Amino acid sequence: MHQAGAILALDQGTTSSRAIVFSPTLQILGLAQREFPQQFPASGLVEHDPEDIWRTTLETARQALAAAGLQACDIPAIGITNQRETCLVWDRRTSRPIHRALVWQDRRTADLCRHLKAEGNEPLITRKTGLLLDPYFSATKVAWLLDNVPGARALAEAGQLAFGTIDTYLIWQLTGGKVHATDATNASRTMLYDIAAGQFDDDLLRLFRIPRAILPEVRDCNAGYGSTEASLLGASIAIRGVAGDQQAATIGQACFTPGMVKATYGTGCFALINTGGTPVPSRSRLLTTVAYQLDGRRTYALEGSIFIAGAAVQWLRDGLKIIGSAPESGMLAETADPNQDVVMVPAFVGLGAPYWQPEARGALFGLTRATTAAEIAKATLEAVCLQTRDLVEAMQADWGAAQRAILRVDGGMVASDWTMQTLADMLDAPVERPVIGETTALGAAWLAGSAAGVWPDQEGFAKLWRLEHRFGPKMDAATRDRKVAAWKKAVGAVLDFAGPGATAIAE
Numbered sequence: 001m002h003q004a005g006a007i008l009a010l011d012q013g014t015t016s017s018r019a020i021v022f023s024p025t026l027q028i029l030g031l032a033q034r035e036f037p038q039q040f041p042a043s044g045l046v047e048h049d050p051e052d053i054w055r056t057t058l059e060t061a062r063q064a065l066a067a068a069g070l071q072a073c074d075i076p077a078i079g080i081t082n083q084r085e086t087c088l089v090w091d092r093r094t095s096r097p098i099h100r101a102l103v104w105q106d107r108r109t110a111d112l113c114r115h116l117k118a119e120g121n122e123p124l125i126t127r128k129t130g131l132l133l134d135p136y137f138s139a140t141k142v143a144w145l146l147d148n149v150p151g152a153r154a155l156a157e158a159g160q161l162a163f164g165t166i167d168t169y170l171i172w173q174l175t176g177g178k179v180h181a182t183d184a185t186n187a188s189r190t191m192l193y194d195i196a197a198g199q200f201d202d203d204l205l206r207l208f209r210i211p212r213a214i215l216p217e218v219r220d221c222n223a224g225y226g227s228t229e230a231s232l233l234g235a236s237i238a239i240r241g242v243a244g245d246q247q248a249a250t251i252g253q254a255c256f257t258p259g260m261v262k263a264t265y266g267t268g269c270f271a272l273i274n275t276g277g278t279p280v281p282s283r284s285r286l287l288t289t290v291a292y293q294l295d296g297r298r299t300y301a302l303e304g305s306i307f308i309a310g311a312a313v314q315w316l317r318d319g320l321k322i323i324g325s326a327p328e329s330g331m332l333a334e335t336a337d338p339n340q341d342v343v344m345v346p347a348f349v350g351l352g353a354p355y356w357q358p359e360a361r362g363a364l365f366g367l368t369r370a371t372t373a374a375e376i377a378k379a380t381l382e383a384v385c386l387q388t389r390d391l392v393e394a395m396q397a398d399w400g401a402a403q404r405a406i407l408r409v410d411g412g413m414v415a416s417d418w419t420m421q422t423l424a425d426m427l428d429a430p431v432e433r434p435v436i437g438e439t440t441a442l443g444a445a446w447l448a449g450s451a452a453g454v455w456p457d458q459e460g461f462a463k464l465w466r467l468e469h470r471f472g473p474k475m476d477a478a479t480r481d482r483k484v485a486a487w488k489k490a491v492g493a494v495l496d497f498a499g500p501g502a503t504a505i506a507e
Helices: 050-068 110-118 122-129 139-148 152-157 166-174 202-208 245-252 310-319 328-334 373-399 417-427 439-451 458-464 477-498
Strands: 007-012 016-022 028-035 077-082 087-091 161-165 181-183 217-219 238-244 261-265 269-276 287-294 297-306 343-345 363-365 407-411 431-434 467-471
Touching: 007 050, 007 166, 007 439, 016 050, 016 439, 028 050, 050 166, 077 166, 077 245, 077 439, 087 139, 087 152, 087 166, 110 139, 122 202, 139 152, 139 202, 152 161, 161 166, 166 181, 166 238, 181 238, 238 245, 238 439, 245 261, 245 269, 245 287, 245 297, 245 439, 261 373, 261 439, 269 287, 269 373, 297 373, 310 328, 310 373, 328 373, 328 417, 343 373, 343 477, 363 477, 373 417, 373 477, 407 417, 417 431, 417 467, 417 477, 439 458
Parallel strands: 007 077, 077 238, 181 217, 261 407, 407 431
Antiparallel strands: 007 016, 016 028, 087 161, 261 269, 269 297, 287 297, 343 363, 431 467
């Protein structure tokens, strides 16, 4: 490994674009972030203006380089990580999108998904892609664009349009339209990609009526993706690493060994367990996905998503107004009466894995006249931890692990010691918080830096991972069992209230 070699990571997220320059010793040399507008044309519709995404990405890249005191010629490689499933279609001749990008949260294709499910298509889709038939993924979004933008389908079939997730669009823009490619992790979230065969699938393309001519080439996460136009950043830089945000965080946490688990706590929570070189079909309604693909070798993961994590703390602050800032939630929870068993199920937008019940709504149980803001704050934070336990239990049921794995955590909520201790208590397993919290950008940086030969390999990178704090379980088994039983009962009541077809997972 050379001593020189700072890497620029572009982290294009749902609400903001960020750029970070990392040193070879993983120090942050420069960072820039720009929020951009969210477009909500109607209820359930969420769009992004691609121009906003491109402009903020380029601005933050320039600002991060300036903050680091470096020029483009000092940077051997760029890594890209991105919000997954959000997609767009553009004209190859002009590079202009034919419509705004449809965001992963967009639900406009729910009726199409219901129709396809009623026709019995979900088993085929799950068997090939590892995904559930849901508007969350890109396939039905692309179908909608081709069917609803005038003239789009004819242009697509003539090979004049290009489809891509956000990584693909950024690569296209950065290379001046020379490279139309994605990586295996983003491809695995389109619902068009056979994750075992490692290619876009003809049966799925027929089902969703999507011409192969619009698809990007799929490459390794650590492949070459061309070089940036020199005019953009002052010199041409090679693009050497690409991964979707949750997979990039898994890499940034050095979860390279099968059985290692990471959980990222933002608005929601995404947990992934590395399952090695063979895809593991889920019996617990988790998603089977590509964790990363390096040098032609695919590694798989099981993924579970919780819709509401940090968003529940935002609700305490902005909805109930019982805290002034998010960090106050842990301090308030610490003062709660230990003899009150208040349980909160934060199903504000339905329940994610392993329940997958979009009609479920939030509830508080066990309230008395003695209940105060402190007990509600405690129940809210405990709910995030108990939801994580549900995911880990589902992973263990699918993966067959006899003992609980160590959980590596990142994201905004992990700054709260109280919450992380509670998480370790509820999991009855250690929770590890790293020194570097910017794990998503770090994962993209490692892909690029290692591919460029200026950063270490997997083993060397794993040795650079540094523990900031390890939380071991302290709660006695009787207390934990009581809390878990109360949680399962509360979830059952919420699912029952949601109506027919909503059932709790088997205990």
